[in-house]
Amino acid sequence: MGETRLMKGNEAIAEAAIRAGCDAYFGYPITPQSEIIEYLAAQEPHKRTGMVLLQAESELAAINMVYGAAGTGKKAMTSSSSPGISLMQEGISYMAGSELPCLIVNIVRGGPGLGTIQPSQADYSQATKGGGHGDYKLIVLAPASVQEMSDFVPLAFDLAFKYRNPAMILSDGVIGQMMEKVELFDQVPRATEFDQSWATTGKTPDRERNIHTSLDLDPARFERHNRHLQEKYRKIIENEVRFEKIECDNADYVIVAYGSSARICQKTIKLAREKGIKVGLLRPITLFPFPAKEIEKLTDHVKGFMAVELSAGQMVEDVRLAVGKTRKVEFYGRMGGMIPTPIEILNVLEEKFSGG
């Protein structure tokens, strides 16, 4: 068993980054995730593993520092919260187009605009539908505990490098700020020798020069590149769907919720079953790829679905696409940093499905 500590979600991400052998972190402070860069600074990761840590002058600079490092084959990451992630979208789009792996952490706060520092899940669409300009996808992981904040860091890096694509950990102020017991994995040494065949580390006599670019003015060739990207996303959908099912097998109703909402809804399904209502919980762990097939399978015995989100209803659109028209799909959400209670969600569920 690994070392166990009581940590904030943000601290767990930072510690996991060092332990996962991350080569470089570039970031700009923003609430509610500044503990990530503060924890790293206190740890002096250059002394622990040789990891680079640099506070950038802006989120624009931070994501481009990540781009530079990622282009040389390094495991690079950044973290921010909603307004900062909006600023990074240009760089993320370039990295997706140039097929560069990296980790971006978004500890979501309420929007739009400067919004609030309170938790929210209103960046779901931005994270899962591309976010910046152009046809692209990120691999999006949604932790629901401090343990997963730690565990998903190496997972996100593995997936990012497997598909040479940016990966995002989409969390929120609840998971980022709350303290829980976390079992830390052992230190993985930073990779000093790795595949540099595609990296811009200097043209050696044995190979052609390597170029990272997302630009191509030849429409036919650029369409081929886009097709190649879409093929990659299809492979990700085929191979990387992750989810958790709790008491779905005999459920009449299933709540679909991720991250902090899923934590709250775990209690809701317990309360429901105490009242004799058979409610299950399907928790998407990967938001892209979305567990659509698994939700579709549930339609053989589930009467109705309810998506619960800290938003005006974003993931619910994907739930509706998965379920189709044969079953009811309801939605309950809170916004602006408000967090529902388990009983509040149960009351809504009972009301929505009162007619059966």
Added chain:
Amino acid sequence: MDVKDIIKEENLVFKKTKLLTDNILSYCPGCGHGVAHRITMEVIEEMGIVADTIGIAPVGCSVFAYEFMNVDMQQVPHGRAPANATGIKRCWPDKFVFTYQGDGDLAAIGTSETIHACNRGENITIIFINNGIYGMTGGQMAPTTLVGMKTSTTPYGRDVKLMGNPIKMTELVAHLPGTYYVTRQAVHTPLSVRRAKKAIQKAFEIQKEKKGLSFVEIVSNCNSGWKMTPVEANKWMEENMFPFYPLGDIKVDGKMVNK
């Protein structure tokens, strides 16, 4: 005498560096980019550092620099090249990292990245091509456009009251403690080409010695954007650009040059 008798090794007076590809240049005839590319690549070849060199291409006319420079390169978002260079250099302190940026890229949209990379003293080389206009997008006003100069967005000339003053980025970054060598050069005559090449070589030597950021501005022409013949453009540049953007070293060995 047959032509074959003339093409011999001992008669060779000029050879294109291997670090320029054979791709047809996308730059307009008469533009300074081709020469600036060549001398940059010559320096890298002569120093024998290609296996450790990474270049950053900007957005603008030189967005395609990677098509012509036969070195590992990253093409990056508009203005962000110094941030990308920082990310590379922090991970690979022994490599040579340079950015190649135009005035719109470096002095307008990328002002923040430029100033902060200079202020941190990143051990990189910034090559800054200043032709006072946006070439790629069709000749609009640049931050460096001279007062009174006509562009497609200042068709009656740059009016300071409306558009503000041209910015001297090179003098500005020279005042930051992180810059070690700051110079302004040109590439329109054989003498200026030799001087500019020496400056670029000095910049890469400083990187080797890890002394700080080296910043080489090259004042250049844009005959298409300025709507002049190449010869007229160079003359106009000497008469109008050089008085406002005087050539020469501004900071050497980390110290301001007294003029």
